[in-house]
Amino acid sequence: MSRLSPYMNMPLIAILRGVTNDEVVEVTAALIEEGFTMIEVPLNSPNAVESIRRIVEAFGDKALIGAGTVLTVEDVEAVAAVGGKLIVSPNMNVDVIKRTKELDMISAPGVATPTELFAAIQAGADAAKAFPADAIPPSTIKAWNSVTPKGYPILAVGGINADNMADYLAAGAVGFGIGSNLYKSGKTVDEVRSVAKELVQAISAQ
8 A cells, every 4th residue: 555545535736836935824724625635845936845844834734745846865854854744756866765765754756757667666656756747648657557566656747637637547547746737826825726626526526
């Protein structure tokens, strides 16, 4: 069983790229109220580690919270220091995966080829992030699932919206990371909430 399993009743990771410290708690509250249980603040957001600290403090008992765009071992350690539990990367870096696991965190590196996928599995990643999904068709996910260990979680991230989820789920993806379709700088909390509601309804209908 994957360590993501407890959170997969709602298999959506909210990617809050560009979120600020001042708004992150309110945005996260709205997402959790709408049913999200996994929240990622990419480290190229303003003062991202501080945002992670704030939402861990506020919601650490209600959601899996962590960082995206994690590129180095030092990044992993900085997120661990503020209580983050989820490490998501755009790439497959064995050192990042191994340090994540040493610190008892959940690792979801980005992969774009079978070679990267199996390297991630061998390094101990808890899940693989098919990224960017808009360049990885459902047929590719289906092919990967035919050769990976049974039940290994593959998440589709990049270009995912309420309209294309069904195709990826049918191909064997188990969940999604949702970025700019859900949140981007300048969106109001109400706008984020509205999209979150639509996404939750779409995934619940599958």
